[in-house]
Amino acid sequence: MKLKTFEIVLLGMLGAIAYAGQVALSFIPNIEVVSILFLVYTKVFGKKALFPIYVFVLLEGIYWGFGSWWIMYLYVWAVLFIITMLLRRNNSIIVWAVVNAGFGLVFGALCSITQAAMYGIGSGFAYFISGIPFDIIHCAGNFATALALYKPLTLLLSKVNKELVK
Amino acid sequence: MNKKTKIAVFSVIGLLVVVGIMALLYNVFSKKQENPGASKTITVTVTHKDGTVKDFTIPTDADYLRGALEQVEGLIAGSESEYGLFVTEVDGEIADYNTDGSFWGFYLGEAFCEYGVDTMPINDQDHFYITYTVY
Numbered sequence: 001m002k003l004k005t006f007e008i009v010l011l012g013m014l015g016a017i018a019y020a021g022q023v024a025l026s027f028i029p030n031i032e033v034v035s036i037l038f039l040v041y042t043k044v045f046g047k048k049a050l051f052p053i054y055v056f057v058l059l060e061g062i063y064w065g066f067g068s069w070w071i072m073y074l075y076v077w078a079v080l081f082i083i084t085m086l087l088r089r090n091n092s093i094i095v096w097a098v099v100n101a102g103f104g105l106v107f108g109a110l111c112s113i114t115q116a117a118m119y120g121i122g123s124g125f126a127y128f129i130s131g132i133p134f135d136i137i138h139c140a141g142n143f144a145t146a147l148a149l150y151k152p153l154t155l156l157l158s159k160v161n162k163e164l165v166k
Numbered sequence: 167m168n169k170k171t172k173i174a175v176f177s178v179i180g181l182l183v184v185v186g187i188m189a190l191l192y193n194v195f196s197k198k199q200e201n202p203g204a205s206k207t208i209t210v211t212v213t214h215k216d217g218t219v220k221d222f223t224i225p226t227d228a229d230y231l232r233g234a235l236e237q238v239e240g241l242i243a244g245s246e247s248e249y250g251l252f253v254t255e256v257d258g259e260i261a262d263y264n265t266d267g268s269f270w271g272f273y274l275g276e277a278f279c280e281y282g283v284d285t286m287p288i289n290d291q292d293h294f295y296i297t298y299t300v301y
Binding site for chain 2: 029065067092094095098101102105119122123125126127129130131132133135136139143
């Protein structure tokens with residue numbers, strides 16, 4: 001994957017936008033726009049979306065500190081990327097809202113893998129169970145953000161991709 | 167109903183089923199109060215930075231750890247967050263993660279507490295350990 005200078009700047013900025021969105025909404029537990037942004041980035045830019053995703057991961061580590069949670073970030077967003085790549089040809093806003101919501105729902109389960117690896121399976125399971133109410137909030141929030149943002153973001157970024165990148 | 171609509175409807179139903187399963191798991195496996203509102207006695211062992219250990223026996227009617235800990239004057243302090251109290255000071259000693267990566271680790275027996283002090287349920291004869299920890 002060879003990127004042009006303009007693409008590197010654009011994709012870096014998209015990572016920074018995701019980071020700004022995360023920080024701006026960090027005061028509300030588990031309501032976020034990062035998932036829908038990465039979903040749309042992946043749908044529009046394909047494998048190039050890995051660039052803004054990992055720019056975001058790096059910025060998160062720099063801002064919040066490279067704690068054990070950061071290890072989770074190395075793979076959880078990749079899961080969303082892979083699912084989106086597999087369903088990329090789908091254009092149903094409801095299906096994408098379900099994908100985004102489903103990702104929010106299993107976010108805690110994905111994170112508990114690291115917890116289990118570091119502190120034991122019992123700890124990982126307890127982490128997963130205690131986080132379920134937040135996962136359900138995450139699910140509902142992601143469903144709503146996808147319904148609200150999927151279409152305008154896809155139109156906007158598709159235009160950018162068509163007119164400025166390709 | 168056309169194919170696209172069917173896929174959308176079934177994907178929403180599938181999502182709701184998974185939400186239901188997770189709610190059920192939470193209901194079955196989450197730590198609960200055995201006797202809400204009942205009198206109980208818990209023990210709290212605080213291990214300071216220099217290794218000194220101090221035990222507190224707390225009789226309480228509180229259902230959650232924060233209520234019991236706040237019955238002992240000066241035992242805990244911290245800042246309020248969206249998840250409840252973030253404990254930064256225990257028994258007069260401050261752990262500042264931003265300075266040196268230190269924090270107060272909370273354990274029930276040997277298990278790390280997965281809940282904050284506001285939502286950690288307590289039961290009679292629970293033994294909590296609060297340990298100064300450096301990441």
